[in-house]
Amino acid sequence: MLLAVGLDPNRSIIFHQSNVPAHSELMWILSCQASTGYLSRMTQWKDKTSNERGNSEKLKLGLFSYPVLQAADVLVHRSTHVPVGHDQAQHLEFAREVAIGFNHTYGAGILVPPETLISPAKRIMSLATPTTKMSKSDQNWKARIMLTDSEEMIKSKIKAAVTDSGTSSISYDPEGRPGVSNLLDILYYSHTSNEYKSQELLAQDLNGISFKALKEKTAQAVEVTIRPIRERYYDIRSDEQLMDRVAAQGAVKARANAETTLDGVKRAVGLT
Structure with missing residues (x-):
């Protein structure tokens, strides 16, 4: 990796x-x-x-x-x-x-x-419990995104991510609305174009879309970020001589x- x-x-x-x-x-x-x-x-x-x-x-x-x-x-x-x-x-x-x-x-x-x-970089929170840090050792496999996750798995995990009850609006408030804010953090840090200067501005631009649409945008951005890493990882894993040589x-x-x-x-x- x-x-x-x-x-x-x-x-x-x-x-x-x-x-x-x-x-x-x-x-x-x-x-x-x-x-x-x-x-x-x-x-x-x-x-x-x-x-x-x-x-x-x-x-x-x-x-x-x-x-x-x-x-x-x-x-x-x-x-x-x-x-x-x-x-x-x-x-x-x-x-x-x-x-x-x-x-x-x-x-x-x-x-x-x-x-x-x-x-x-700000730490990313759990998809299942957005008040705690995302951890690779979390017993709930849906709580974390792995760099080896397939596109389908990324979509599935983010689709199941916890959001906030009571309102369907999009706003950035890590303490009051940790679920939506965590998705905005992930989307913000995955945004390669640097179009937005803050998560607040990103939330303002997305205000009015549904949670479903937010999750779809987030999953797509994560996939764009992770795909080249995932592809290189499996290419390298297939070359055992390379890994042994580098380690030795x-x-x-x-x-x-x-x-x-x-x-x-x-x-x-x-x-x-």
């Missing part, structure tokens, strides 16, 4: 994380420095465990320590700037805290505290890059 959306392996290092052992090695070393108090305040941990407090057997260590692995993923390659959405900003701030704390204990410059680059070449570069950081960390903590 990374190749399908346009990443060039000649400019980007693309690899399987499991082919670079330094990720998990650094994660273990950093976990000895990470604060359990900080980890327990992570939004992901609180959200996933809010209904499990009475049954601690279901609470897994991997979920609790996952932010440490995410921090290691970034720090092992000495990343200086990392683009993320708003929901991942907390994880990157944790990576900064870990790096700064490690350097304070073992010496300046060993790890690079990364800077956060917040994506300008990327792993060699990533291992060499990561080992430089890991060697410095091990020397600092006395493991070599």
